[in-house]
Amino acid sequence: MKKSPTYNNPKLYSFVMTILHPFGELKNLKKLIGKKKTVFEPACGFGRLKKFLYKNCTYRGIDLNQEFIKFGQHKNINIKLGNMFEQKNYVSSDIIILCDIIHHLSIKQGKELVSIATKFTKEKIIIIEPTFTSIAAGNNWFKKQIAKVFSRLDYDGINHITKWLLKKEYYNLFEEYKIENKFKKSTIKEKSNYFFVELIK
Numbered sequence: 001m002k003k004s005p006t007y008n009n010p011k012l013y014s015f016v017m018t019i020l021h022p023f024g025e026l027k028n029l030k031k032l033i034g035k036k037k038t039v040f041e042p043a044c045g046f047g048r049l050k051k052f053l054y055k056n057c058t059y060r061g062i063d064l065n066q067e068f069i070k071f072g073q074h075k076n077i078n079i080k081l082g083n084m085f086e087q088k089n090y091v092s093s094d095i096i097i098l099c100d101i102i103h104h105l106s107i108k109q110g111k112e113l114v115s116i117a118t119k120f121t122k123e124k125i126i127i128i129e130p131t132f133t134s135i136a137a138g139n140n141w142f143k144k145q146i147a148k149v150f151s152r153l154d155y156d157g158i159n160h161i162t163k164w165l166l167k168k169e170y171y172n173l174f175e176e177y178k179i180e181n182k183f184k185k186s187t188i189k190e191k192s193n194y195f196f197v198e199l200i201k
């Protein structure tokens, strides 16, 4: 399968994100993260989340998409090429953000990612996942066709999306992340088109 054109072109990716999330829900991030925090984002894309943080936060990220990394670095965003499954690429930080990445992974890979992120976060992991994709979850013919289209449109050239989750499956998964990694507390909020999840140490 060919990589979706959005993953070859950071400007197109940015435009599509604005269309999918026209209400600027990510403004919510400032409140969740706070001021003067160190923030690390595995699978950071071109680092678009940086602009949603307070200016006095330190943002770093890694991604495997060369075009995205080059684009972000040109904008003076502190990101570099690196695989999020290799711990040597991580920087210990107050907050680790996993944005728009869980649905690209198998359940097993998602759990591995959260377990690695748990080691490197001092305060909490924030997971941001689209909620509208649950329309592609389910076993009837119609849902399966939507799932195929979504998986093609969102193929990042690295991970084939094989399963889309129902909202209740997401809730169960977030609870498993919390229990398996011994987080003290978690919160889950649905705002417009996103889940905002905090796994707090």
Ligand SMILES: C[S@@+](CC[C@H](N)C(=O)[O-])C[C@H]1O[C@@H](n2cnc3c(N)ncnc32)[C@H](O)[C@@H]1O
Residues within 6 Å of the ligand: 042, 043, 044, 045, 046, 047, 048, 049, 062, 063, 064, 065, 068, 082, 083, 084, 085, 098, 099, 100, 101, 104, 156, 158, 159
């Ligand atoms: C949907 S994009 C999200 C990007 C960014 N978090 C955002 O919200 O704009 C998913 C990103 O995950 C990256 N990715 C997938 N597998 C990866 C891996 N093993 N290591 C690092 N990045 C990865 C892809 O290159 C892609 O940029």
